[in-house]
Amino acid sequence: MNMKIPFLAAGLSALSVMSAGAADEVKIGMITTLSGPAGYLGQDIRDGFKLAMEMNDGKLGGVPVELIVEDDGLKPGNGRQIFERMQSDEGVKLFTGIVFSNVAGATVPDIVDSGSFYISPNAAPSNLAGKGCHENYFVVSWQNDSLHESAGQYATELGYKNAFVLAPNYQAGKDAISGFKRFFKGEIAGEIYTRLDQTDYAAELAQVRAAEPDVVFQFHPGGLGITFLKQYQQAGLADSIPMVLAAPSLDGVILQAIGDSAVGLTVTAHWNSDFDNEANKEFVAAWKEAYDRPLTYYASQGYDAALAYASALKATGGNIDDADAFRESLRKADFTSVRGDFSFGPNQHPVQNWYALKVEKGEDGTPMLKTIGEVLSGHSDAYAAECQM
Numbered sequence: 001m002n003m004k005i006p007f008l009a010a011g012l013s014a015l016s017v018m019s020a021g022a023a024d025e026v027k028i029g030m031i032t033t034l035s036g037p038a039g040y041l042g043q044d045i046r047d048g049f050k051l052a053m054e055m056n057d058g059k060l061g062g063v064p065v066e067l068i069v070e071d072d073g074l075k076p077g078n079g080r081q082i083f084e085r086m087q088s089d090e091g092v093k094l095f096t097g098i099v100f101s102n103v104a105g106a107t108v109p110d111i112v113d114s115g116s117f118y119i120s121p122n123a124a125p126s127n128l129a130g131k132g133c134h135e136n137y138f139v140v141s142w143q144n145d146s147l148h149e150s151a152g153q154y155a156t157e158l159g160y161k162n163a164f165v166l167a168p169n170y171q172a173g174k175d176a177i178s179g180f181k182r183f184f185k186g187e188i189a190g191e192i193y194t195r196l197d198q199t200d201y202a203a204e205l206a207q208v209r210a211a212e213p214d215v216v217f218q219f220h221p222g223g224l225g226i227t228f229l230k231q232y233q234q235a236g237l238a239d240s241i242p243m244v245l246a247a248p249s250l251d252g253v254i255l256q257a258i259g260d261s262a263v264g265l266t267v268t269a270h271w272n273s274d275f276d277n278e279a280n281k282e283f284v285a286a287w288k289e290a291y292d293r294p295l296t297y298y299a300s301q302g303y304d305a306a307l308a309y310a311s312a313l314k315a316t317g318g319n320i321d322d323a324d325a326f327r328e329s330l331r332k333a334d335f336t337s338v339r340g341d342f343s344f345g346p347n348q349h350p351v352q353n354w355y356a357l358k359v360e361k362g363e364d365g366t367p368m369l370k371t372i373g374e375v376l377s378g379h380s381d382a383y384a385a386e387c388q389m
Contacts, residue, residue, distance in 0.1 A: 025064040026318055028309065029086040030097035031079050031107065034071035037223025040253055041099045041298045042071070045121045048302030049096065051286055052310065060306055061314030068092065074099075076106030083107055087114065093320050094119075096305050099298075101125040101144060101172035102196075112136040115323065117330070121305040122298060125171045126178070129347050130386030136323070138330055139349045140308050140337075141301045142270060143381035144172050145179030148219065150268035150354035151246040152183030154375050155215055158244065158266070162187040164213040166204060166228075168220065169193035176219035176246070182382060189213035194220070201228055205235045216241055221248035226257045233261045244268070252294030255359065255367055262367050267357040270350070271300045271339040272371045280338040300338050307335040345380045347387035353377050 030049065032042035046069055053065060068090060072079040079098060086092040095111050095118045098104045104123040111118045112134040120139040128134070129143045155163060165180055165188060167173035173193060181188060189211040192204050208216060216237075220228045225248070232238055238261060247269040255262055273284050273295050283303055287295050308330060315329035316322065333344050337352075345351045354376040362368040 024318065025066045026060075026094065026313060026320060027066045027068060027090055027092045028094045028096060029083070029090070029092040030067060030069040031072050031082045031086075031095065031103075032069065032097035033074045033099040033103070034069075035073055038074060038099065038221065041122070041222050041296075042097065044296045044298040045097055045099065045302035045305075047291060048287075048299035049121070049306040051283075051290055051299075052303050052306035054290070055286055056310070060310035061312070061318070063313040063318035065313075069097070072098070072103050074103065076103050079103040079107035080110055083111055087116065093117065094309060096121055096309070097302075098123050100170075101175070102170050104128070105171060108137060109134075117320075117323075117326065119305045119308050119330075121301040123172065124349060126175045126383055127171070129349055129381055130383030131388075133347045133387035133389065135327060135348075135389045137348060138308065138344065140304045141350070142352075143349045143383065144175035145182065145383075146349075146379060146381040147246045147248070147268070147270065147354070148176045148179030148217075149183040149382075150375050150379070151217055151244050152180040153354075154266065154268050154356050155180075155217065155244040156183065156185045157375070158215075160186055160215040160244070162189040162213050163215045163217050164188075164190040164208050164211050166192045166194060166208075166216070166218040166220075168196045168198070168224065170196050173219060179382075180217050184217075186214070196224075198224065199227060201231050202235075205231060205237060208237060208241065209235070213241060216243045217245070218243065219246065219249055225249045225251075225254045229254065229258045229262070233258070242266075247271075247297045250359070250369070251296040251298070252369075253296060255369065256294050260361075260367060262359045263361060265359045267359070267369065268354055268375055269297060269357050269369075270352050270354055271297055272355065272357055272369055274369075274371050275338070275340060277338070277340050279336040280340075283338045304335075304337050304339070304342075307337070308333065311335040341378070345384045346389075347381070347384045349381055349384065351378055351380045354379055
């Protein structure tokens, strides 16, 4: 496979992955976060998507694909501008990649209202899942609330009676706490919304200590999660107040950064690298060969987003001008997800299983996430019934 990688100026990184000598390529625009403390989330989504292409000679569903990637810098205004430029200058009609819900909220409605398609590999805010759903909007990751619902369910199963909850003050953070509280049957000992750019959690940790909860649930993805967990450990709270987390608060990169202090932490997730199915084994092996860095949920979601587009491109022979046919092909979810059972619900968000994971030391002494059981089976989300298409 021949790869051509140009870069745009003006502070935005762009990458174009092209199959050599291919005619009638379908362009896919990826708007994602590549810079700052959360940059690795977008990098993993990008590289998971690219990996699916590279494993199929630069094609998806047998159709040559050009992937155009730009960095939104975690700025909602940037996301909207990138979409407008990709559509007007490049004629892009298929989009993906957004990591954060504030960027999604500013960008996705414009994408789908224009007649283009969007498959989310991560952000899935509640306002776009219910009454704000759209026939051209699909999600392969989760609905924001649902992954935290699994954490609330597991905390209940573990017998905790009261919980202190924390999350950043933006849409995904609000969805996280709503989701946890929806399935947690105990009392809420305290509730705090942190800043999305916060680096010091001393005041919040003091409130946690004073409340003396049975358990802490916190949602802080990317660099925020590394910082929070390190300060939680340094404050001496890890030895006295356990945590139950959802996937974004303890991915492979965060686990590597905090090391042995993560041992014993419990996490709920829809995917793990140890899932024993052929699609996942192939994906994990290909990632290890291609990239010398930890494998994350985000990479698996980028990979599945590519497979979802591949399924529709294959069914339509690469014809994206017949929107009705392309949409119906996407709805069938005719691809083998690395997480196992997967389908789209009535709001075109995942129906999937959620699992309990625990951090243990592997055979080489390195902390790893081990799948220990199922928490929710065939789980949809709280907003599907509100979606009318």
